[in-house]
Amino acid sequence: MKIKQLSSLATVGLLWSCLSAGCSKKPPQPDCKNGSCCMAGYQNTVVRTYVNAPAYFGGSSFTFQDSITWFGSRLIRTAFICSVQGEQIQHMNLTNSIVIDPVTLKARLVDSTNMYPYRVWGTIYRVPIYAFDGAPVHAVRIDKIEKAN
Template identity: 40%
Template sequence: MRINQLLNLVAMGVLWLHVGAGCQQDPTLTDCKNGDCCWPKETNRFVRRLEGSRAGVLGSGFIFQDQLSSSQYGPVQSCLMCPVQADQINAMKLDDNMKDNVEYDGDGNFHLVDSTRAYPYQVWGTLYELTDIPKLTSAPVYVFRLDKAEKVH
């Protein structure tokens, strides 16, 4: 009797692992050709997931503490928000930390007034590259599909 119970338990465990492994693919971790996942009517090429990355809101985009990639023009640290999430992100009422935190010095340079407010959020989500849009430089154009944001200061 005990051996039958043990065999049933082992069989159920193996079945559960097999079924679970087949269902582990996250549908957001793919390119989306028609842009429905983020930027409509554009190819959104999956770049990577960001998990707990430090970021700030900058107008209609995010600026990250760590670089997303590099180009011949230097590090790329910013990306646009997914337009399909505009209402959802607006409802989160994320503070634009650059709006009242930047001053112009008159010589064409901008400086942070308070650098401790530079990256007030930890964010989780998916980074995509818009591959088919015309651009002025060779730097990639990134968009970020936000899953979660937490204020850290």
């Protein structure tokens, strides 16, 4: 009797697990036909979504620990902040992780011991603008930012 109860309970539990895993779905991506979700005036294409992604802030962009995409043989890890959020991000008073050396004019991290001080949730878009070398330009619409430490 107990074996039948345990086996039916295990079967129900396994069935419940399979059904709940099968029903999970990604949240719908925002409609961005006119660029209103990120870069106004451009057709924005969703590239990927970040959840709790390590990143550092560079003034007008975020650089992520994980790559966004490849361009030729190099990884692209940086995305500009969507123009529709520029003012909102500015009011968050995030610490810029990059400093420009006045002598060499090279960019470097302010604190190399804390390379990715933020965790970012957001959507990466490809905008139809290209860098001088032909690389695609990406923008990030931030849903949430947390300090890592």
